[in-house]
Amino acid sequence: MSIFRRLNILSGQLTPSSIRSRGYGSSAAMTFTLPSGATIPVPGFGTGTKWYKPGDPSIDRRVVDAIVSALKLGYRHIDGAEVYGTEGEIGVAIKESGIPRDQIFVTSKILPKIGNPRAALEETLKLSQLDYLDLYLIHAPFVDEKSHGISLEKAWEVLSELKSEGKVREIGVSNFAIADLERLKGSKEKVAVNQIEFNPYLQNQTPGIVEYCQANGILVEAYTPLGPLFPAAKGGPLDPVVHKLATKYGRDAGQIILKWTIQRGIIPITTSAKEERQKSNLDLNGFELTAEEVKEIDEAGSQKHFRSYWTDKYIP
Numbered sequence: 001m002s003i004f005r006r007l008n009i010l011s012g013q014l015t016p017s018s019i020r021s022r023g024y025g026s027s028a029a030m031t032f033t034l035p036s037g038a039t040i041p042v043p044g045f046g047t048g049t050k051w052y053k054p055g056d057p058s059i060d061r062r063v064v065d066a067i068v069s070a071l072k073l074g075y076r077h078i079d080g081a082e083v084y085g086t087e088g089e090i091g092v093a094i095k096e097s098g099i100p101r102d103q104i105f106v107t108s109k110i111l112p113k114i115g116n117p118r119a120a121l122e123e124t125l126k127l128s129q130l131d132y133l134d135l136y137l138i139h140a141p142f143v144d145e146k147s148h149g150i151s152l153e154k155a156w157e158v159l160s161e162l163k164s165e166g167k168v169r170e171i172g173v174s175n176f177a178i179a180d181l182e183r184l185k186g187s188k189e190k191v192a193v194n195q196i197e198f199n200p201y202l203q204n205q206t207p208g209i210v211e212y213c214q215a216n217g218i219l220v221e222a223y224t225p226l227g228p229l230f231p232a233a234k235g236g237p238l239d240p241v242v243h244k245l246a247t248k249y250g251r252d253a254g255q256i257i258l259k260w261t262i263q264r265g266i267i268p269i270t271t272s273a274k275e276e277r278q279k280s281n282l283d284l285n286g287f288e289l290t291a292e293e294v295k296e297i298d299e300a301g302s303q304k305h306f307r308s309y310w311t312d313k314y315i316p
């Protein structure tokens with residue numbers, strides 16, 4: 001039984017679905033479906049990491065070019081954040097791509113301006129020349145009255161209002177552990193997405209988080225899904241497994257790891273300025289790992305720990 005079907009049976013909700021359910025218009029992008037019925041194109045294209053420039057609204061032409069290139073290749077899901085300082089570039093790139101707004105899924109994340117979520121969203125929309133976001137995430141759970149002038153629960157309540165007003169279509173969180181998600185469990189509006197660092201060498205950003213999310217209808221997005229390919233992580237127990245599967249399927253190592261992520265029911269978000277990498281990271285149709293191969297990656301990956309964000313001392 002394919003892992004996709006296994007996931008459907010387990011969660012009954014988080015299903016990769018066929019392309020074009022919302023008319024994303026790209027032959028490359030597939031979509032996952034949220035419990036609400038909304039679809040999210042897969043994979044996502046990130047604008048953090050290399051291009052991070054917090055508080056700087058100037059337009060970095062290299063970032064615009066990278067996003068335009070990604071959109072032209074077929075990406076339909078762009079990941080931004082208040083703190084990345086790339087909202088302006090996302091707006092310019094969407095306009096320059098000529099692709100209609102409703103065919104692109106745009107995510108932003110709130111923090112540090114979470115003290116006034118409404119004002120933070122207005123600024124993000126203005127900077128990115130958009131009148132709504134598809135997904136708005138609380139970037140991290142470290143939100144409290146003392147640091148931000150608002151509690152996590154109150155901030156979630158305001159995000160829920162913004163959703164009911166149609167300014168954001170879906171709301172979710174990022175870097176949340178089970179205990180953080182439990183704090184929002186009684187809320188009227190459910191958490192749609194938890195974006196976490198996830199790769200074969202980091203299958204538990206925090207203990208049990210993926211299993212908890214999938215059992216509770218929360219879609220997991222993976223940032224830094226290609227961590228095992230970073231020079232600092234190379235030479236580990238995953239390398240021979242990925243090499244074997246890359247040879248078997250005639251794909252590259254990145255494609256094998258991204259496909260594994262998707263078959264685990266998780267949306268990978270990658271970043272690259274290089275057209276060749278953008279292309280290969282998007283070209284994930286036309287092959288499927290067997291359930292045994294998915295398990296082989298699970299097991300080889302479990303033998304090593306590699307984490308890029310948040311020091312272990314500061315794990316949420």
Ligand SMILES: NC(=O)c1ccc[n+]([C@@H]2O[C@H](COP(=O)([O-])OP(=O)(O)OC[C@H]3O[C@@H](n4cnc5c(N)ncnc54)[C@H](O)[C@@H]3O)[C@@H](O)[C@H]2O)c1
Binds near residue numbers: 139175222
């Ligand atoms: N929510 C959060 O706290 C958080 C944290 C980090 C990143 N993010 C988001 O996720 C996005 C993706 O994260 P990331 O950039 O760390 O992910 P990633 O796994 O794509 O890593 C990017 C690095 O991998 C390299 N790379 C890309 N494709 C490759 C390939 N095919 N083979 C080998 N190397 C390749 C890139 O050149 C870059 O150096 C970010 O841009 C950002 O939008 C969110």
Ligand SMILES: OCCc1c[nH]c2ccccc12
Binds near residue numbers: 048081111112139140
């Ligand atoms: O998303 C990238 C990680 C990151 C950089 N700066 C931040 C501030 C708040 C939450 C997450 C981040």
